[in-house]
Amino acid sequence: MKKLIIAASVCALLTVAQTGFAQAVQEGKAAKKEMKAEKKVAKAQEHRMEARTHKGLEIKGVSDPKTRMAKADRKMEKAEKKLIKSDAKELKAAAKEKTKKAAGVD
Template sequence: MKKLIIAASVCSLLSVAQLGFAQAVQEGKAAKKEMKAEKKVAKANEYKHEAATHKGLEVKGISDPKTRMAKADRKMEKAEKKEMKGEAKELKAVAKEKTKKAAGVD
């Protein structure tokens, strides 16, 4: 919740600083993607820890440590995708700003 408030305040500060509403929106989206990625990384680490220590929810015959570790790996891959999407949003915002400056539109 704190991160969402911080992201919202950053967005509002960027829009107030007259950098353009579109860029502020892109920055906000990038921050949101990064927060989601952090949550997924934390969840993947939790799954890995549970698989290694044999704790947490385990269904007999279905979720042995190997399958639980595979689930953690999939979660980590999704987190990496989210991080990449966040970086792409940031790059898109910078590119938009540069094209606006090049065109003389501020």
């Protein structure tokens, strides 16, 4: 009987720990996506500044300022997508937590 009670309590503790762990994982993923987005924004700004100041490697006819600006714009678009994805991860984690509270799983 003691073993059954111990096993049941261990299962209950693991279940509670699992929900907290899943929440932490979601928040970690959101933070990681946000860091990647910030990195991409910095890179896009660097490309844009190089295109404006004509610094960096420039190949005639291939990497003129107009082409380099277009590359910077593409980088910025990807960074914005990453920001949206990080926000979505945060919202998903919050929604998951509220759903569990509403269902009385806590």
